[in-house]
Amino acid sequence: MGFEYFREYKQNSTIKIKTSSTNLIEIERRVKNCHLCPLSKTRKNVVFGEGNKNADLMFIGEGPGANEDESGKPFVGRAGMLLTKIIENVLNLKREDVYIANIIKCRPPNNRVPTLEEVTVCKPYLQEQIAMIHPKIIVPLGSTSYHHLSDDYNMPISKIRGEVLEYGDAKLIPTYHPSYLLRNPSAKKDVFADMLKVKKLL
Numbered sequence: 001m002g003f004e005y006f007r008e009y010k011q012n013s014t015i016k017i018k019t020s021s022t023n024l025i026e027i028e029r030r031v032k033n034c035h036l037c038p039l040s041k042t043r044k045n046v047v048f049g050e051g052n053k054n055a056d057l058m059f060i061g062e063g064p065g066a067n068e069d070e071s072g073k074p075f076v077g078r079a080g081m082l083l084t085k086i087i088e089n090v091l092n093l094k095r096e097d098v099y100i101a102n103i104i105k106c107r108p109p110n111n112r113v114p115t116l117e118e119v120t121v122c123k124p125y126l127q128e129q130i131a132m133i134h135p136k137i138i139v140p141l142g143s144t145s146y147h148h149l150s151d152d153y154n155m156p157i158s159k160i161r162g163e164v165l166e167y168g169d170a171k172l173i174p175t176y177h178p179s180y181l182l183r184n185p186s187a188k189k190d191v192f193a194d195m196l197k198v199k200k201l202l
């Protein structure tokens with residue numbers, strides 16, 4: 001069961017094909033019925049992701065928290081409000097212009113960091129989503145997201161943030177997670193600088 005989800009998704013297309021939303025709906029249908037890990041037993045809602053299905057810019061967080069689990073939408077709590085402000089006030093975009101998703105689609109109990117096993121079974125869904133949306137730029141938010149997207153597990157986010165990396169034919173520009181900014185407001189200037197880089201490359 002679930003074998004097809006373990007295929008590595010090749011991010012190798014060079015043409016931006018307009019995404020048929022039926023394809024994303026098909027992936028969402030599978031995710032909503034997913035029971036590949038124990039988080040399916042404790043979730044209230046799957047948080048699939050939302051936004052422009054043809055977005056040039058995709059943000060990828062860690063995993064749903066309590067508000068997201070309750071609503072089924074990504075980044076709707078305090079960190080989400082800050083992310084929305086960054087999108088609107090720094091990038092001069094609307095939240096609906098970008099696509100927002102997470103490394104895992106179901107909330108880990110007590111907001112703990114997802115385990116490698118949970119990420120391993122869930123990440124193929126995200127990889128399919130990325131392949132469908134085919135963004136120009138992907139912004140991993142925080143170390144968990146960066147580590148699992150890059151497989152560069154030993155790299156601290158403080159060292160790699162703001163770098164422009166390759167991810168298939170997209171650019172990967174990691175930055176701090178908005179929850180980190182809520183605890184460390186002095187890091188906002190770094191995220192501001194990273195977002196200016198994103199804006200220039202869009």
Ligand code: URA
Pocket residue numbers: 061062063064065068073074075076077079080102
């Ligand atoms: N933190 C995340 O990483 N993702 C969300 O959707 C909300 C908070």
